[in-house]
Structure formats: structure tokens, C-alpha cells
Amino acid sequence: MLTGSYDLFMVFISFCVAVLASYTALDLSGRVATSKKNAVPFWICGGALAMGIGIWSMHFVGMLAFSLPIPMGYDLTITLLSLALAIIASGFALWMVAQPEMPWTHLLIGAVALGAGIAAMHYLGMYALLMQPGIVYDPLLVGLSLVIAVIASASALLIAFRLRRNTAYVKAWRMGASLVMGGAIIGMHYTGMAAAGFPEGSFCAAAIDGLDNNWLASLVIVVTLAVLGIALLTSVLDAKMELRTDALSSSLAEANKELTHLALHDNLTKLPNRLLLEDRIEQSMQKVKRNGGIFTLMFLDLDGFKPINDAFGHHVGDKLLEQVGQRLTQRLRATDTLARVGGDEFVLLAEVDNATDASNIAKQIIDLVNQPFQVGEQELRVSTSLGIVMYPADGADQQELLMNADAAMYHAKASGKNDFSFFNTTMNAGALAQLNLLQDLRRALQQDEFVLYYQPKFAANGGQIVGAEALIRWRHPTRGLLAPGAFIGLAEKSGLIVEIDSWVLKQACQQMGEWYAEGYLDWCVAVNVSALQLSQPRFVDSVQAALEQNALPAKHLIIEITETMAMNDVDASIKVLERLANIGVGVSIDDFGSGHSSLLYLKNLPVNELKIDRGFVNELQHGAADEAIISAIVDLGQALGLRIVAEGVETAEQQAFLSSMKCDVLQGFLLGHPLPAEDFIGKLAEKRTAS
Template sequence: MASPMRLCTAPSEAGATAWNLPIDRRISRPIARRYRQIRSALRQVMQPPKHSLSGRVGVRPRRVDGKGRALGQEATRKAGTVIAVLAILAVIATSTFLAIRQSSEQDSSLRTIQASGRLRHDLDQVQQVMLDEHATLYTSIATVPLYNRAAYSFPMLELLALTRDARESCSENQECISRLSDLDDMVGRLSELSFGLARKIAEHPGSVAVGDPRLEQIDAYFYSVLERVVDVRLAADAKVASVVSKSSLDGKWFTRMLLSCGVASALLLLSLIHWNGRIGAHLRRSLTRLEHQARYDALTDLPNRVLLGEHLSESLVRAAATGQNVSVLFLDLDRFKDVNDSLGHRIGDLLLQAVARRLQRLLRATDFVARYGGDEFVIVAERADAKQLTEMLDTLIHEMSEPYRIGEHELYLEASIGVSTFPQDGAQPELLARNADAALYVAKSRGRNGYQFYEPELSRAAAEKLRLTTRLRRAAKANELYLAYQPQIDMKTGCIVGAEALLRWHDDELGEVSPAVFIPLAEETGLIQNIGTWVLRQACLQASAWVRSGLPPVRISVNVSPLQLERADLPGVVHSALDDAHWPAELLELEVTEGTLMRNAEEAQRAFRELRELGVSIAIDDFGTGYSSLSYLKRFSVDRIKIDRAFVCEIGRDKELEALSLAIIAIAETLSFDVVAEGVELNVQREFLVRHGCTVAQGFLFSPAVSPEALAQLLGKTAVASSLSVAPFRGFAL
């Protein structure tokens, strides 16, 4: 089938030249000539048969004139021709109108713009009426799936004609000639692909699906060829380029659209011009919106990191020229995660928006505030001396702690702020930001709800923290962490009743690293999740190994971090560790601190309930150092509380602090909890505790934390409490 040609709406012969000339004189004349040929073919098709029908039965005789012609025959033929032509034109106009309306309704906005900026709207949305060489009416172009796939072919003749015209125009233009090097190959390949696929579809209907990759390949070639042709034409004809640049944003769209429609009817051309104008307006709006989104936070509409970097760089340039100070304030919301976890992200988002509005209200007109990410904000304060800066910080700390009303919730937050100042704390934006962040870390570690100015020592501390974090990650992956076990002793009998698994880290370069140093670091970086799971599993496996070696079973205590307790799958992790080690749940105890308990009381209560259903016991570690109420303790249904070493070490030295230990023992007795004393190092402490009802303890008086092998020796030499009435043999054989 020959390549289809676009049919313009039936202008007069003279009119055809008139409306085509401003577009492309060399293309319009063949199109007009083709239109006249098709119109002539239509008239021949619509001619009535030459043989007479008067001899047939039932046909009324016709009246004729003096020359033997039937009266009204000429008029009838003319009327039929007019009606047929009008019908075809009506179909053409209707189809064009519907196509334009559908394009407007379905794609009123630009769907995709490729990185090169060219319109990837797909030519199939510009649907046009076409006639093939047999005068068959159909509508098809590009990849429209609703139309006849047998007609899947591009306007190759027009494209080749444009290529020839472009080559002729390039005859004396070296730049233009250089752009034609591979155009012929691309056009030939496009022609081969297009017509080859069209023949395949015609011979085997249904053999090519709508999403066939060959169709996408043809589309890609077609757009590439169009782009090359447009580039060549613009390089060859400065006048055309000038007109085009006034018609679109990138100077090429209008010409591309004109080529894609193949110089169609005046109506379609005008609609495309109008459509192109709407796309240009929409693109300008889209570019404005994208530019805003690139520099402003979507949630709070505050400037983001990108705009912060630009503003800070400009501020430093001005400050260097005028000798003024520029201060960078890193502000972090304390315990914002608790709001997110307890009330959900929607309330958390509304709270962040309220914080952003409050910051904008509190700051001066010359100050700049941006959302850095998460619950962190950055303030850039220009021309603020030490007194003004201190007043600003005091105001921020005070005002940020005022309540926020979010729906039916009254929420309270606090803020920690780190401050660095140009030029003494750095001359580059990145250095100032890093130093302010280091100061923020110190402010949070010193109790939160305060601010900290940067000091050079903070950089050294930050560098040390980074070094420790890196080595801790490596140690966790290389299994360089290990467990030590401190026995828990019945002070009346001297029997071992349990052992607490304690995490240790020996680094080849740093030596023994204190748990007080690396455990908070593991919690801050999130490493504690995997490390805690490993500790739980390893402790159960070790306890099971002792029993298999012939030693009596003892209760194993494992510390659980706040992050672990917040995991919804903690009961599943515990159950898996018990199963893998074949260790009875009754001989596993999980220890949590008071702070962990009260950090998310509802989540802790849920986790405790599920853990107790497994048979695991719960102990509160460091009791008396945090904050809790007796009603909370009873609601959690814990099994054991541990007196912190801070109270135990004062026994025999401070009567008032001795009273605190007595109070904890009394609370445990009242609530039917067991009690264990930590850090017992002196006989006077042991005697005091036993005399007042605390009979189980751990500490250096009995044994420090030792290796698994050393504890096995202690278990072999020391009698184990016979009063331990749990079922120790379930799941494994002695």
C-alpha cells in the first residue's frame, strides 16, 4: 500500500495554493495536485452505470427531452455528487474535530518531556483523516492502538521530500552539511522498519500486539529522523529559524509539529498552532512549579537544602565584603520520633508544618530558615552580634517548648541547637554546616533542650566518633564482638542462679572499648538492631551448649535496647532464637531500663504481653535511676527489678542512700517482684542486702564478667540452686 497522504479540507484550486504558500511552497503543490487526483477519482467512482435500467420489470419509464436524455438525470447526478462530497467532507471535519477535542481532553497537560527538551507527546494524538490511492477513507497515524494496524506507516514520502529539500538548502552551508552525515541511513532504516511491519500486519492480522517493542523502535527512529530534519532545516534557513523561535520555547517545537502533521488542512494547522501555544504556556507554568519544587520543601514550603546552599554561599560573599558575621544554626526537634510512632505520620507532618510556621514567626526578616530534612531545620542569621545571637537562641529554646495544638492533640516538643559562625568557625558553607552539626550533637548529648556553640575540640570529637562508628560496623560484620557472662549468686547459699550476657568489643587498634562508649553509638546508628539479635541468639546457643556438656541449666539474662523493644517482630526474633538453640523460654530473661519502659509505654506493654505468652520473664534494669510510677510497674507485670549499682555502692557510707535501697526492696516485696542487686563489691553490702530481704546479687565480690569457658568452670565447681523449679530439660537432652 502506498504511503498515505494527508487530505486538506476541500479548498478551491486557487485557494489551495494560497493557504499552502506560507507554510512550504515545495510541499504544498504536490499535496494540492494529489488532492485534485483523489477528487477526480472520487467523481469517477461515484459515476452511475452507463447501461439503462428502463427495461427491467417494475421500473417506471423515464421522461426524456428532445435529445433523448432523461429529464432530471443531470441534476440527479450533480446532486448525488454534491451529497457524496459533502458527506466525505463532513466525515473529515467530524473526525478532525473529534481528534482535536480528544487530544485536548486527554492530553491537556504535557505528559512527558525528554531530557533533550523535545516534545514526546506522540504523534498519534494528532489524528488526521487520510485517503489511500484507492480512495478508501480511514484514520490512522503513528501508534494509535484503536485504528487499523495495517495502515501503520509514517509519511515517508513527505519525510524524504523534506530531506531532499534540506539537502538542497545545505548545498553551501558547511554546518548544515555536517548534520546530514547519517540522515540518509536513518531514513532508510525507518522506511524499512515501518513498511516491513505494515506488510506483516496486513498478511497476518493480530500478529503484532499494541506493546510490541518493534513499534517502540519505529517510534524512536521516527522522532530521531524528525529531529535531524528540523536541525538541518533550521541550520539551512535563518528566516525559518527566526519564525520558529518566536513560536515556541525551544525554537523547534513548532517546526516539529508542522512536519509531523505533514502540512495538513488549514483548520488542523491553526488548531496545532493554538495547541502549541497552550503547551508553551503549560510548560512555562510547569517549569515554574518544578523550579519551586527543586528549591522548596514539599511539606513545609520552607527552602530546602538546595536553596539553603545557594543562600548561604551568597551570604558568605556579602559578609566577606562587609566584614559582618554569619551564623549557622542547626535545630533538631527532641523526641519528635515519639510523636510519629505514637500518633502516626499524619500528625507528625502537621506538627512539622506548625514548627515551620513558628520558626518563621520568631525570626527576623533578614534571617533565613530552611528544612534540612526529617526533623532538622537550619537558620542562617546575618549581621547578628554575640548579644543578638544569644537572645535569639534563648527565644528559640523557650518558644519551641510551648505547646502545639494539632487537631485534638496538645503536643510538646523541645529543641536542641548547634551554632557555628563565619569567619572564626569556617569560611566555606560545607565547613560551617559540619561544625554546626557537631555542636548540635554535643547539645543533645548534654541533656537536650539547649544550645551549644562550636568549639575546635568538637571537630576532634566528631572525627573520633566517625572513626569509632566505622570500626564498629566492621567489627559487627567480622564477628569481632563477643559475650562475657557475669554470674548471679544466691547470697544465702552461694549457688549460681543465673548469668547476665554482657556485650564486649576488643579492637586490634583501640584495644578494649567500653560498652558505655560503643553501645550508645550502636543505638544512634541503628547497628544495635542486628547486634541485639546476634546477642540474643548467641546467649541462647551458649547456654544450651553448657547443658549439652553436662552442666546444670541456669537462667540467662539478655539486655534489650529501646530500638529492639520498638520492633513489632521482637517476639518472633526471641522465639526463633529459642527454637534454634533448643533453649526453654522459662530460662530466658530480658532486661530493659526504666527509660526504655516509659519511652513508649503502650508498645512496651504489647511486647511484654507477647513475650510472657512465650514464657520469657521480664526484668527492669537500673531501677530507681529513671522515672516510672507504681501503677505502670504493676501494669507491665514484670518479674524482677534490679537495684542499680549507684545505690548499692553507697551502702555502709550514706544512710539516706541506704534508705533508697530499702525502699526499692520494699516496692518489690509489695508488688510481688523478685529483686536482684547489681555491683556488689563489699561484704558490708552483701550483709545489708541479705538482712533486708534481697538475697540475689551480682558483682565483683562474687565474679566479674567472664568468658563462656570460665563460667563453665564456675558452674562445675559451684553448686547450682536446687530450688530452681523450672523445667530445664525441655527441648534438649542432658
């Protein structure tokens, strides 16, 4: 027999290639297992190519490490066929690993098939030498190499299947497993090489026209390393991309969840909002239609909340609303839905068996709300009025149910508050009237149904006119001329007051601009502004624009706000009023004495005048208390350098007293009724002539 020898360096290289191919196989098996379904075929095909080249390269480098004392070469066709076998076997292995389960029977069948494929690749590669007369094999060693191939294949499949998921320390485990698998593959290869014998006088027929092993080793190693490197790099990059995609998907899912929660819950109390409440009402209605039964809706409104909000500010009011929501939620049943649908309005949806159950729940709510609330250092007390409807008796849809519950709540409030009322059809008239009035109010803005009346204001000393207060009236198409008391409250509740206030401001500035152009240079026009309008970010800009459009100097406009408005959020009020003062607009505190002013804040407010509340003027004839209050207000105003205006003057006695108190300006029906602009100057001229 011819004696062969091995290049130990090339043997070491073959081992390294085997380990690298094993690691690539394990990594690619992980990509196959974790990829989306439509990407699996591409990873199997690409992985089979990379793994097949790696396994075949190890075998071929191992053969190139072997030399005989004769020229050697390899037949190209047979060599490529052995490469194809390696690729097919690798593809089969990846397909096995991609399966969701691998029972022992499948593992055994797969190991035999894969081992046979690798052995076939090896012995076909040996056959590529085209040795003459032929290679003599030791049957025992050949059998041992086949056993090693099957065991190595079984180990490789089992390890790849177990390490295909990205668990903790998976890379370290894959590296260790690669060393074991590489050693097993090398063991099979060199056992197969040891089984081969070459008789004396043999020659290699492929040495003439086949591949020359002098340069083939370098080419195979370079190509293999490039293919395996690209495969690994692609796998790593894809894994990172998948992790980023998963992280992004997770973040988007979390963001969508948060946005959904925000869209369906009240920002302040975190309770369900009207949108979520309507959805749950709809679900409850469908449930009743399918299975029978009843449920109740209760409309809750807090009694006494507005005075607390006005006296202590919005931040205290908000804290109180939060505590009300928390207290009710903790004590109600898990199946109940409590929603906040507006300012201090809540709605409860609850399954009940009868009206008695609804009454018991309503009593429990009233008792809970009646208990004091601790907000900071303040102990606050409120009560609640509830309106109750039952489905299906009191409404066919959710809008009707809510409207009827609201009507029942107003009935409870009108009946003395801190109680509940069940809905009946007689309550609908008032609610329907309010709804119709709101529709008319929206139409009035579009069809220019509002008009301004002007009530004159006179100097207390001398009686000359100093200006007028602009007062809105509504020329309703069917109800006639309506005073502000008939619709301003509804406008404030609906938010339409902002548009109405803007219209009043523009009209008043336009009229005062005309009077100014006609020579009434000492007059001022006063315009009442709501709290909602005062809080608008561009309110001061709109005031300045109205003045500029009508060429009206700013000092001829007075903005009137109530004492309660000024004290509600003092810091915010000061900022707005300072901006008005900076452009020259006068500011008046209306209804002074009726609220809860702090003198510490009042002295810092940039205001020009105080208007004594008409309630004190009306009661002058009934006792000395109101005289003392008016005297104190006048003294306070004069000490602060403010102009004092008294409104509601209806008798000569009132006029005389207020003049003696050194009020600056008087206003009231005794002196002049509110008039349309076109009648204002003419009526005043008649009054002067008559007097």
C-alpha cells in the same frame, strides 16, 4: 430565456449542508489553533479536504436543486476542478486562522482571496453544464454575488479566528455562527444562480457524456455527510484526548511538585531537610565566591528534649519539635534557611555582615526557645545549645562547615547548655575522635571484633547460680578492650545499635544453648535490648529464630528493657512484650526506680522481673532513704508476682540487706565479675571451692 425551477426540499438540504460545513469549519479551525506545532499541517490538510467537500457539496446540491426544461448533466473534469478550488480555498482559510495574529489588512486580503476562490468554484461549477450557446450573466447580480462572497468570507475568517479557542459556551457560539455563515454562503450561491440566464434553444452538452443528476444528488449528500461526520468525530475525539492528556500532564506536574517537596522537606516539621540545606549552602558559597561577603551556619540542639520525649511519649515530642520549627521560622528573616537535620537537631543558614550579627541571631534563637511551649495540656520548657561557624573562615566545604558547627554545639552543651559557642580549631579534636570511632564501629561489625562477657546472677537465698547477663565488649585493635559505655551511645545515635543488638542476641542464645546441652537446665541468659531494636517490626521473629537455631527453650532467655523504654510508648511496648511472653521468653524491667513509671501501666505490662537500679544499691550505706525505696520496690514486685533482681552488689553489707529484703536474685562484683564464656564455668567452680 428558458425558465428554471427549484426543488425546495433540495434547497433546504443545501442550506443544511452549508450550516454543517460551517460548523465543521469552525470546529476544525479550533483544532488547528490548539494543536501542537508538528500536528498543524495534518489538521490543515485534513480540514481543507473536509471543509472543501462540504462547501462544494452545498454548491452542487444547490445546482442539483435547479432544473431546466431540457436534459441536464455535468462535465466530470470541470466538476472535479471546481471541487479542487473549494479544497484549496478551505486550506487557505484554515492557514489564515492558524496564524497567531490577524490584523485588518490580513483579514481584508484573506477575505478577497477566499471570496474569489469560492466564487470561482461556483461559476466553474456552472460552466460544467457546458451550455450551448452559453449562459448569459447579469453583471449586477454577478457583482453582488462576489461582494456577498467576500463579505461572507471575511465574516467566516473573523468568526473562526475569534472562536478558535475552547472558551466558555464556545459550542453554542459556533452553532449560532454556523447558521449565519451558512445563510451567507447560501445567499451568495443563489444570487449567483439568479444572475444566470439560459437563452431559448439552449442545450446542455454535458447531458450526453457527463454526470447524470438523477442519482448524483443522493451520492453527493451521502458522501458529504460521511466526510463531515468523520471530520467532526475525529475533531471531538482528538479534543477529548488532548483534554485528558493536559489533565494527566497537569496531574503529573502536580505530583512531581509534591514529590520534590517531600524529597526536600522534613515530614514532621515541613522545614527543609539536609538535602535542601546542602543545596542552599552550596548556593551561598558560590554567591560569596562571586560577590564576596560572609554567611553563618548555626547547629542547634534542644537541651532537655529527651527527658520530655521519654516522659510524655513520642507524640508529645513530635508536637514540641513542630512548635519549635514554627516559632523560629516565624521570627527569623525570610532570607534565612532553617532546616531539621535529625531528631532534635536544627541548622540555620543566614547571611550576616560580621560575627556580631551572628551573635545577635543566636541570642534571639535562645530567647525564643526559652519561652514555654503549650503542647496539649502540658506546658513544656526546653532550651537550646548552638554551635556557630562562619564562611569562609571556618570551613572550605559544606561537610566541613557542618562538622565544625556540630563540634561547636557540643562545646556549648558541655559548657553548661542554653548558650552558643563560635567554632575554633581546638574543638575539632573531639569531633574527629567521634567520627573515627564511628568508622571503627562499622568496621568492628564486619571484622567480628565484638565479644560477649557474662556476669553471673545468684539466688539471694542459698547463693546458687541461676544464670548470667550477657554484656558486650569491643576488642578495639588499638584501644584495647572497651566497655559498653565507650561506644553504645554512639551506636544508638548512628543506628548501628540494631545490628549490634542482633549480634548479641544470636551469640547469647548460642552460648546458653551450649550450657543447656551441658546440663545447666536451671540457668537463664539475660540480654539487653535498645529502644530502637525493640521497635523493629521483625524483632520478635528474630528472637524466635535465634532460639530455634540453638535448640534453646524460650524460658531460658530473658529480654531486659529499661523502665524508660517501657514507659515511652506503653501501648506499643505491651504489644511487643505480649508477643515475647506468648513464645515463653522472660521480660525484665531494668534500672527500675530511675524512670517515671505509671503503676497503672506497669501492672498491665507482661513482665517477669524487676531489676532495682544500681544507684539505690550503691547508696545503701548513706542513709535510710534508699533502704525505704528498695523496700518499696520489693513490696511492689512481690505484690505483682514479679521476681526481684538487685544489681551492683559490691559489699557484704549490701548483700546482707538485700537478702533480708527477700530479693530473689543478686548480681554484682562482690559475687562475680563479667567473664568470657570460656572462663565462666571454671571461675565459678574455683569460687565455690574457695568458699
